[in-house]
Amino acid sequence: MRKKVVTIGNSAGITISPAELHALGLAPGDTVEVTVRAGVLEARAVSRYEDTSLPDLIAVINAARTRP
Template sequence: MPNSPGITISPAELRALGIGPGDTVEVTVRSGVLEARAVSRYEDTPLPGLMAVINTARTRS
């Protein structure tokens, strides 16, 4: 989004959320509270795609 303001999150808070620079997050506002959650890059991946990722990881070992 052009000209969007940014927020700063401390490294400890990033670790607590399980996210890092460049990761995708979902942000919502509820009752005046900003909520952020990490979005898995596999969240919308269908089962065959997940199985392919798992099988690829197994062959690397």
């Protein structure tokens, strides 16, 4: 699928449709890791908990267990 590069302020971007976001498991505001290799742009979804410490992860899990 071809996309156009668009200007966003002083930067540039490529739009992603809602269907493409859903297929990637992404939503507006999510973080992606962007890499360029041999002229290919790669974007990888980053877990919101990727840099979270183990004690903080346990707290998140416990909080989720106690929700009604």
